Amino acid sequence: MTVTITHEGAIAVVTIDNPPVNALSQALRQALVEAVSSIDVDETVDAVVLICTGRTFIAGADVNEFGKPPVPPHLPEVVTGIENAEKPWIAAMHGSALGGGLEVALGCAYRVAAASANFGLPEVKLGIVPGAGGTVRLPRLIGAPATIDMVTSGTAIGAGKARDLGLVDAVIEGDLLPAAITFAGEVSRKPRPQPIRERSVPPVESDFWARTEKAVATKAKREVAPLRALACIRTASEADFLTATAFERETFLELRGSAQAAALRHIFFAERAAPRPPEVADVAPHDIGSAAVIGGGTMGAGIVAALRDAGLPVVLVERDATAVERGLANVGQIFENSVKRGRISPEIAAERMAGVTGTGDYGALSDTDLVIEAVFEDLAVKRAVFAQLSRVCRADAILATNTSYLDPNEIGEGLAHPERFLGLHFFSPAHVMKLLEIVPTRTTALPVLASGFALARLLGKIPVHAGICDGFIGNRILKVTRAQAERLLLSGATPVTVDAAMRAFGLPMGPFEAQDLGGLDIAAFQRKAARGRGEAPFAPVADRLCAMGRVGQKSNGGWYDYQPGDRTPQPSSAVAAIITQEAAGLTQRTWDETSIADAIILPMVNEAARLLEEGIALRAADIDLVKIHGYGFPRWRGGPMHYAQARGLAEVVTVLDRLATEGLADPACDGLRLAAERDSFMAAADSVDEVP
Ligand code: 3HC
Ligand code: NAI
Numbered sequence: 001m002t003v004t005i006t007h008e009g010a011i012a013v014v015t016i017d018n019p020p021v022n023a024l025s026q027a028l029r030q031a032l033v034e035a036v037s038s039i040d041v042d043e044t045v046d047a048v049v050l051i052c053t054g055r056t057f058i059a060g061a062d063v064n065e066f067g068k069p070p071v072p073p074h075l076p077e078v079v080t081g082i083e084n085a086e087k088p089w090i091a092a093m094h095g096s097a098l099g100g101g102l103e104v105a106l107g108c109a110y111r112v113a114a115a116s117a118n119f120g121l122p123e124v125k126l127g128i129v130p131g132a133g134g135t136v137r138l139p140r141l142i143g144a145p146a147t148i149d150m151v152t153s154g155t156a157i158g159a160g161k162a163r164d165l166g167l168v169d170a171v172i173e174g175d176l177l178p179a180a181i182t183f184a185g186e187v188s189r190k191p192r193p194q195p196i197r198e199r200s201v202p203p204v205e206s207d208f209w210a211r212t213e214k215a216v217a218t219k220a221k222r223e224v225a226p227l228r229a230l231a232c233i234r235t236a237s238e239a240d241f242l243t244a245t246a247f248e249r250e251t252f253l254e255l256r257g258s259a260q261a262a263a264l265r266h267i268f269f270a271e272r273a274a275p276r277p278p279e280v281a282d283v284a285p286h287d288i289g290s291a292a293v294i295g296g297g298t299m300g301a302g303i304v305a306a307l308r309d310a311g312l313p314v315v316l317v318e319r320d321a322t323a324v325e326r327g328l329a330n331v332g333q334i335f336e337n338s339v340k341r342g343r344i345s346p347e348i349a350a351e352r353m354a355g356v357t358g359t360g361d362y363g364a365l366s367d368t369d370l371v372i373e374a375v376f377e378d379l380a381v382k383r384a385v386f387a388q389l390s391r392v393c394r395a396d397a398i399l400a401t402n403t404s405y406l407d408p409n410e411i412g413e414g415l416a417h418p419e420r421f422l423g424l425h426f427f428s429p430a431h432v433m434k435l436l437e438i439v440p441t442r443t444t445a446l447p448v449l450a451s452g453f454a455l456a457r458l459l460g461k462i463p464v465h466a467g468i469c470d471g472f473i474g475n476r477i478l479k480v481t482r483a484q485a486e487r488l489l490l491s492g493a494t495p496v497t498v499d500a501a502m503r504a505f506g507l508p509m510g511p512f513e514a515q516d517l518g519g520l521d522i523a524a525f526q527r528k529a530a531r532g533r534g535e536a537p538f539a540p541v542a543d544r545l546c547a548m549g550r551v552g553q554k555s556n557g558g559w560y561d562y563q564p565g566d567r568t569p570q571p572s573s574a575v576a577a578i579i580t581q582e583a584a585g586l587t588q589r590t591w592d593e594t595s596i597a598d599a600i601i602l603p604m605v606n607e608a609a610r611l612l613e614e615g616i617a618l619r620a621a622d623i624d625l626v627k628i629h630g631y632g633f634p635r636w637r638g639g640p641m642h643y644a645q646a647r648g649l650a651e652v653v654t655v656l657d658r659l660a661t662e663g664l665a666d667p668a669c670d671g672l673r674l675a676a677e678r679d680s681f682m683a684a685a686d687s688v689d690e691v692p
Contacts, residue, residue: 003031005039010046011184012039012087013177021059022052024078024100026071028062032104033073033081040086047188048089049180050082050108056095057117058104063126066256066265075100075132076249079107088192092180093117093168096156103132106141106196110187112170112180113159119167120156123252124225126268127261127636131252133197135232136244140199142167144208144237151233152216152226201237209234222506223636224260259646263638267628270621270639275457277465279618283446285454286398291370292317294385296327296358299402300374302430305334308352309431310458315365316358324358331356334431362388365397370455372424374402382411390416398451400424404475405526407468408441419445422452425472427630435629436461437472462629467616470530473608473623474630476616480607482523483538484600485511487664489579490540492588493596495559496571501596506634511600512559513569516552520545520559540582545575587662602656603665605644606672612681613671620645620681641681649676 001018014035016022039045052058061075082089088109091097097105097119105111105119113119121134129135130151139147142165150157162168172179213230220226228251236244255261291307292315293300300316307314308331316331318324335349344352357364365371371393373385382401389399399421401411408423415421423439436459438452449465456463466472471479485498499510509517524546527537545551545558552558553567560569591599604627611617617626624639637643644652652668653676659665668676675681 012045012048017053023062025062036081047184051092057093057097058101060099082107103134106137111168113168118156121151122154125154127264128255129229136236137196139201143202151229197241260636266638280450283450285451288369292368294373295375301330305431328358362392370398372400418443434462436463437466464622474626490583493591501593505597508632516558519552521551609672
């Protein structure tokens with residue numbers, strides 16, 4: 001970390017170089033305090049430009065320090081020091097000015113920015129509120145409503161909007177530093193603007209706070225930080241500067257030590273570690289400049305859209321001319337929907353579509369870098385596709401299957417150059433869902449595995465390394481969850497009570513509502529296949545519902561009844577009767593929300609521990625990412641593994657064993673018992689929590 005001071009005539013330039021993102025570590029805070037002191041007494045200086053090297057302006061406080069006691073100088077002192085400096089400081093921002101970085105800029109007398117810069121107070125995403133005057137100074141600069149939008153969502157805004165709001169004084173199109181120096185020279189000859197701390201917050205309508213509190217609470221659900229941030233902004237609007245900053249700091253320090261903040265920090269680091277796992281750390285991936293997708297159905301069309309969104313030209317191969325037309329129409333529909341939702345312009349949609357070539361001819365793939373297969377879930381069909389690809393593709397082209405449940409080792413049998421083959425398991429809708437399970441076969445070469453992770457980075461996905469088993473990581477855990485949910489039904493719970501309890505836990509939907517939405521038929525098909533392999537999947541009620549044709553919303557009935565055209569689940573007397581029959585002779589007990597959540601979540605943890613034991617999952621944090629990004633597990637709980645660890649693994653084992661004695665769950669597996677003894681799922685070397 002270095003902070004250097006140079007001089008351009010009467011302008012001092014303070015340059016921060018603290019890779020990777022110029023985060024405000026203790027050393028940087030100290031250096032800034034010292035820079036203020038030394039420039040204050042330098043009579044040759046009229047104004048100061050604060051600028052950063054590398055990819056970004058200061059991206060915030062150093063999140064690595066959050067688990068430890070705060071060490072002075074604290075950030076509020078740094079910001080106040082700059083604000084009270086003898087000479088005006090001008091923040092010259094590029095990249096991202098986030099959190100503490102924006103707070104430092106708010107201490108400056110002026111703010112100028114590159115046109116590509118963005119600005120935000122994303123603290124709520126880490127379970128905290130801004131801690132260095134962000135909620136107090138920002139409303140004094142841009143008003144309470146705009147501040148609330150930024151702070152309670154944590155979403156960054158671009159330079160144009162920042163200028164319109166008055167957050168930045170000038171947007172610079174060319175070179176930032178010389179323009180900032182010129183700007184500094186000009187403003188140094190003018191009277192200094194009133195410091196933000198001395199300004200007042202523009203008044204709002206009388207019902208503003210009540211309305212806003214309701215709206216923020218609804219959106220935040222059980223996340224604590226957004227409402228607490230709102231309380232800080234309200235205090236900043238109604239109280240004097242010092243009272244408001246004291247209130248903000250107190251809230252910041254309290255939340256910094258909270259369980260939600262620890263969970264969100266865990267996910268912050270897990271997400272950043274995921275795209276570059278140690279197993280391919282030093283392995284160069286293949287270049288991927290073109291792609292093809294085989295099959296233009298639900299998944300294929302979504303994968304094409306994801307590849308196009310990342311700028312790759314894509315060939316879509318289907319069975320025949322009619323299927324090609326249908327596949328292209330599926331892709332077109334995705335872009336059209338994005339236009340309707342205001343995500344992209346009609347011009348961008350047309351350009352994305354123009355980059356897709358539909359064909360029935362595999363010959364078009366002779367020079368394609370990456371081919372992803374997304375045809376029917378049928379071993380013979382998939383093998384036939386790969387036989388064709390073997391014939392036409394370059395020997396170094398990467399070939400991938402999007403299979404959900406088939407064994408990629410079997411799909412790839414007989415493939416020429418099997419080292420270039422792997423599983424890339426996307427989640428539906430593939431252009432939206434962030435999770436990508438990367439599944440090497442026993443022959444996949446390391447550079448090909450590394451290419452899977454490089455592709456995820458290109459597509460903006462969260463990649464997770466998954467070994468081969470029935471369902472990989474995510475769907476294997478899902479099977480256990482569904483079986484558990486049925487066990488509960490046979491012992492006194494109902495679809496309504498189970499779904500309500502899981503929503504109360506923080507999931508967007510309960511297991512029965514979710515099955516009705518997705519359809520019960522796919523899982524029934526998987527169970528049939530499993531029975532064919534001699535397994536005995538447990539789904540007595542679901543099996544009977546499927547036999548009756550009750551496969552979910554699409555058949556106007558599944559676990560619930562539905563009126564045609566209405567997706568509101570209504571408790572079903574037919575389903576209740578089936579449950580009563582299946583439960584005959586079994587002990588019935590009472591269930592409350594906590595005991596239901598335990599009986600669903602802890603077996604999930606148990607299965608996940610088995611996945612770690614078997615080496616299917618490599619890191620507990622990977623499982624957290626799978627559940628959060630593929631299955632809606634609440635982010636603020638940090639994923640099931642973090643949840644279990646925070647709760648205490650010994651207690652998790654105790655509860656599981658108790659459920660097991662009642663016949664309501666499997667007993668804790670050896671891997672979980674061992675983890676409980678060590679009080680950790682992870683070997684230290686694997687733990688993303690250990691990032692320094
Ligand atoms: N503290 C410490 N490390 C950080 C960090 C931070 N605030 N932000 C990013 N990093 C690290 C990442 O862990 C990663 O490390 P690695 O290379 O060892 O894995 C590296 O910087 C690069 O991060 P990304 O992969 O995310 O890089 P991108 O270029 O994709 O994105 C970014 C850059 C937009 C700045 C993104 O990193 C980001 O959004 N960072 C978080 C910013 C944030 O949350 N700031 C608020 C912090 S809280 C705060 O400021 C409290 C204050 O009010 C008191
Ligand atoms: P789908 O039935 O919607 O689409 C399959 C497409 O493949 C059809 O358009 C069909 O015409 C085409 N096709 C079949 N044989 C072909 C061939 N020989 N050559 C070219 N095209 C061919 O199926 P869906 O849901 O898209 O699934 C595809 C694959 O993705 C399956 O392996 C499935 O298990 C997997 N998957 C599905 C998910 C889902 O939620 N639907 C999630 C993740 C993976």
